[in-house]
Amino acid sequence: MSVTDTTPVNRTAVPGPATPYQGDIARYWDHEARPVNLRLGDVDGLYHHHYGIGEVDQAALGAPDDSEREKKLVTELHRLESAQTDVLLDSLGDIRPEHTLVDAGCGRGGSMVMAHQRFGCKVEGVTLSAKQAEFGNRRAKELGIDDSVHAQVRNMLDMPFGTGTVRGSWNNESSMYVDLHDLFAEHSRILSVGGRYVTITGCWNPIYGQPSKWVSQINAHFECNIHSRREYLRAMADNRLVPNAVVDLTAATLPYWELRATVPSLVTGIEEAFINSYKDGSFQYLLIAADRV
Numbered sequence: 139m140s141v142t143d144t145t146p147v148n149r150t151a152v153p154g155p156a157t158p159y160q161g162d163i164a165r166y167w168d169h170e171a172r173p174v175n176l177r178l179g180d181v182d183g184l185y186h187h188h189y190g191i192g193e194v195d196q197a198a199l200g201a202p203d204d205s206e207r208e209k210k211l212v213t214e215l216h217r218l219e220s221a222q223t224d225v226l227l228d229s230l231g232d233i234r235p236e237h238t239l240v241d242a243g244c245g246r247g248g249s250m251v252m253a254h255q256r257f258g259c260k261v262e263g264v265t266l267s268a269k270q271a272e273f274g275n276r277r278a279k280e281l282g283i284d285d286s287v288h289a290q291v292r293n294m295l296d297m298p299f300g301t302g303t304v305r306g307s308w309n310n311e312s313s314m315y316v317d318l319h320d321l322f323a324e325h326s327r328i329l330s331v332g333g334r335y336v337t338i339t340g341c342w343n344p345i346y347g348q349p350s351k352w353v354s355q356i357n358a359h360f361e362c363n364i365h366s367r368r369e370y371l372r373a374m375a376d377n378r379l380v381p382n383a384v385v386d387l388t389a390a391t392l393p394y395w396e397l398r399a400t401v402p403s404l405v406t407g408i409e410e411a412f413i414n415s416y417k418d419g420s421f422q423y424l425l426i427a428a429d430r431v
């Protein structure tokens with residue numbers, strides 16, 4: 139095999155959803171237009187569907203009676219969400235412009251744009267939602283990076299990339315929609331040996347025992363199926379993905395949630411479930427980086 143990754147993209151006709159569930163998820167994201175996502179993305183054109191990490195910059199928020207305060211809150215929440223992506227990208231290792239990266243469950247593509255801007259490489263994304271893929275491709279075109287950043291409607295359990303052709307791949311809050319053994323088998327297939335896989339995810343804590351009522355609420359809210367930390371590590375081990383970092387980001391994400399819960403025009407009703415489950419220890423926000431061996 140060549141030491142240089144090629145872009146092994148198969149752009150044949152889009153298959154329909156592999157299961158009725160995937161059809162439901164495609165429809166869910168096709169119709170998603172929550173202000174907390176669109177208003178934050180409008181700050182600088184990076185549209186995320188994940189949560190934030192890091193300390194809140196109180197000085198940036200302005201006084202409670204500041205007429206610009208809401209705008210400042212939106213900007214600060216968005217800064218924390220982009221900081222989350224930066225931490226994911228930090229874990230991908232030595233990525234060079236000739237490499238290809240894959241964003242599995244790419245949403246509207248904010249992480250893909252950031253990855254390209256950082257590494258100068260090709261970034262391929264897959265999502266079940268045609269609306270999201272169109273949105274991400276439109277943004278890439280507007281930025282003049284559509285040669286390098288590309289999204290398509292595909293199932294991340296059956297990705298249109300050749301075996302061993304990808305240097306780095308990730309799931310940013312998208313692994314709770316699939317079986318983890320199937321998912322890691324597919325990442326392991328597309329990654330080159332020595333390549334890196336990264337996930338940032340919410341997972342239930344086996345120390346708690348079973349998924350708490352808050353975790354069940356989050357599952358119902360998003361129509362997803364949150365896995366346990368144990369399942370992640372076991373499914374990786376079974377698929378030649380060997381963790382080199384497991385970072386508990388729970389304490390780092392709480393300030394984001396506590397800030398978001400104070401902004402009536404942005405709350406969606408799920409804030410209490412995240413805050414309570416992070417606090418009672420039943421749920422964790424985790425980064426796992428693994429080497430493909």
Ligand SMILES: C[S@@+](CC[C@H](N)C(=O)[O-])C[C@H]1O[C@@H](n2cnc3c(N)ncnc32)[C@H](O)[C@@H]1O
Nearest residue numbers: 186187188243244245265266293294310312315
């Ligand atoms: C919460 S969003 C995360 C989006 C993105 N990773 C981000 O950080 O902004 C979940 C994404 O997973 C995608 N997804 C869920 N199941 C999928 C599957 N089987 N194949 C491809 N994408 C999937 C959805 O279409 C959606 O884009």
Ligand SMILES: CC(C)=CCC/C(C)=C/COP(=O)(O)OP(=O)(O)O
Nearest residue numbers: 172174186187188311339340360406
């Ligand atoms: C950590 C866990 C369990 C995540 C579940 C997946 C998910 C829906 C993430 C955020 O998407 P979003 O940004 O569209 O959600 P919201 O509208 O709440 O900001």
Ligand SMILES: [Mg+2]
Nearest residue numbers: 174175187188
């Ligand atoms: Mg969001």
